Amino acid sequence: MTDAQLLPPNRSALESALAAVSTLALDTDGLRHLWSARDCLAEALPWLSWALTVEGWSDARSEEARRAVILDSINIHRRKGTPWAIRALIRALGFGEVFIIERVGGITRNGFASHNGEYPRAPISSTWATYKVVFDRPITNHQAERIRSLLPSVAPARCHLVGLRYAAVANSHNGATRRDGAFNRGSA
Structure with missing residues (x-):
């Protein structure tokens, strides 16, 4: 597109002459796709x-x-305020699929449930609005911090994030990796 074509139809002769001698070259090909x-x-x-x-x-x-x-x-x-929005945000950031555990809590000491560290021993009345995000791959402490700061913008306002956990371990005890504080042992 030439500069003269950018001028409105009611342009004056002076404006047309200035556009003809102008050294300003505008590339307008990308302008039509600004909202895509x-x-x-x-x-x-x-x-x-x-x-x-x-x-x-x-x-x-x-x-x-x-x-x-x-x-x-x-x-x-x-879909803000739903588990779908949490999964979509984490997927769009490139962390893959996650599993969301809702209502973290509710294990009582009655002998029927084993304490495996996943659920705290607390009454369901105090922990009904909590959730935990379980990743398939390890995340660094910095990534966990950023995810924690982003989740309140898409998670339900009444819910509270209890923790981020990942199943795969980034560091193994074989002496090949050194502990520099970037990863934790399965939870962040």
């Missing part, structure tokens, strides 16, 4: 995420992950 996360220019993605109030955009590492977070943000906004 799939086709938007990479330089405009931060502004698109800001306009759509996307949670977790800065935590996405690659351009594809950022586009996926923006695309999922509309569905996440529609």
Whole structure:
């Protein structure tokens, strides 16, 4: 598109002459796709995420992950306050599938339940609005901190996160890895 085509139809002769001799070259091909996360220019993605109030955009590492977070943000906004929104946000950030344990608590000392560390011994009346997120893969302490800060924006307002747990262990006791504080032993 030339600069003269950008001028309105009621342009004056002076404006047309100035546009003809101007050295300003505008590339308007990317402007028509500003509101499309799939086709938007990479330089405009931060502004698109800001306009759509996307949670977790800065935590996405690659351009594809950022586009996926923006695309999922509309569905996440529609279903905020549900376990689906928690799973979708974590999936869009690239952490894979998670399992959510709701109502963490309710084990009493009556001899029928074994205490395995998953559920605290507390009455269900005090722990009904709690949940725990279980990951398939290990997460670092920094990632856990960021997830903890993002979950209240999509989780039900009445619920409280009890913990983040992962089944696979990042460090094994074989001497090949050193403990630098980046990982915990299965929970964060």
